[in-house]
Amino acid sequence: MVRWEPDTRERLREAALDLYTAKGYADTTVAEIAASVGVTERTFFRHFADKREVLFNGSDVLQEQFVDGVASAPAGTAFEIVMHAVLSAVTFFPEERRPYSRRRQAMIVANPELMERELNKMAGLVAALGAALRERGVVEPEATLAAESAVTVFRLAFEEWVAPSSTRTLAEIEQSLFAALRSLAR
Amino acid sequence: MVRWEPDTRERLREAALDLYTAKGYADTTVAEIAASVGVTERTFFRHFADKREVLFNGSDVLQEQFVDGVASAPAGTAFEIVMHAVLSAVTFFPEERRPYSRRRQAMIVANPELMERELNKMAGLVAALGAALRERGVVEPEATLAAESAVTVFRLAFEEWVAPSSTRTLAEIEQSLFAALRSLAR
Incomplete structure (x- = not known):
């Protein structure tokens, strides 16, 4: 059974959605998503291939x-x-x-x-x-x-x-x- | 009942498909499709909005x-x-x-x-x-x-x-x- 845990992965997901909603999907960068949860871009890319895949x-x-x-x-x-x-x-x-x-x-x-x-x-x-x-x-x-x-x-x-x-x-x-x-x- | 008639519209459809197959969809222009059945671009656009819509x-x-x-x-x-x-x-x-x-x-x-x-x-x-x-x-x-x-x-x-x-x-x-x-x- 897969559970819903608010770890780094989930925090990146939430932050991405916040930014996509506020700035628009096209105008949001991976750097901004990473920065907003206090991790590096490299950490983002350990979890997701690109900003579309985050969703x-x-x-x-x-x-x-x-x-x-x-x-x-x-x-x-x-x-x-x-x-x-x-x-x-x-x-x-x-x-x-x-x-x-x-x-x-x-x-x-x-x-x-x-x-x-x-x-x-x-x-x-x-x-x-x-x-x-x-x-x-x-x-x-x-x-x-x-x-x-x-x-x-x-x-x-x-x-x-x-x-x-x-x-x-x-x-x-x-x-x-x-x-x-x-x-x-x- | 709609019948399948080889009129100008159908000839444009066939010609477009021939060109898409031969040259690739991206590299085919509306001008080429129109020319290949001996009509003007204007005639093409009377039948179809664009080269995607032809299909x-x-x-x-x-x-x-x-x-x-x-x-x-x-x-x-x-x-x-x-x-x-x-x-x-x-x-x-x-x-x-x-x-x-x-x-x-x-x-x-x-x-x-x-x-x-x-x-x-x-x-x-x-x-x-x-x-x-x-x-x-x-x-x-x-x-x-x-x-x-x-x-x-x-x-x-x-x-x-x-x-x-x-x-x-x-x-x-x-x-x-x-x-x-x-x-x-x-």
Whole structure:
């Protein structure tokens, strides 16, 4: 389980988001981000490849959790396996992370360059989930369809979770979307 | 019904794709495309806003067909309505269009700038389908989930249709993907 710890990495993340919000993403430098938490640029680059990656670095961990969730799911249909994977990844988004996630999402939606990276990460998530399902013996096109459906549910649930007035937990939103998807296709 | 006619617009499309393939997308100018079919640049710009749009201009017509397909579908579940919409739009992709579509797809996959536009068009398709479903009284989250599922099926079917060894028609591929999606969620 991955926990949300306010270490140097997290402080850099927060500081970057503060600066992107205040000065604009394009006008913020790595030097400014590093200086604002009292570390060197070199330390920044030990944690992140560039100033775009500072917002996306967590996606690899999230992807791993999705893939692990497929591997550890009890025997079931492809749909049940991806449901298990998506729901087991909610530990990555505890309630105390919601304010950060809200600000991050607003930043991404407002910057085409960031949005493009976000869409690529989602496509990567679909590919990784599809591969993990095939690993478990799910054939095509079921593996890809289940992976696409899972990422759609995750994406829509996440959008609702970061919406200003939202109060339900991510797991609650995901469960209701999976249920709606099931009854839709019936 | 929109038919595939080799008029000036189509000749410009073909010529652009020929040049993008031969010289590379970045190194091709609008002047060259226009000259190669014996028209002026001004004529080019009467048909297309820019050299990127020459590959995407048809998407508006496709989106209209999706939306019309939702409006004209017989009474049914949200899933049945979007199935009807996606299947009624196959008239946009007759067999004689497959060679062009194959070349266009290869070009898009190879150019991040074009891929970004493609992803935006797909997101636009989801939004338009969702709105058309709500217009017919489908509530949320069912409208968005059905729209997302429909575009996923269309996108995966199209990818298979333009694959080098593919022989099934687009409608056949779409029908088998919808059937797989239904049995998956059961």
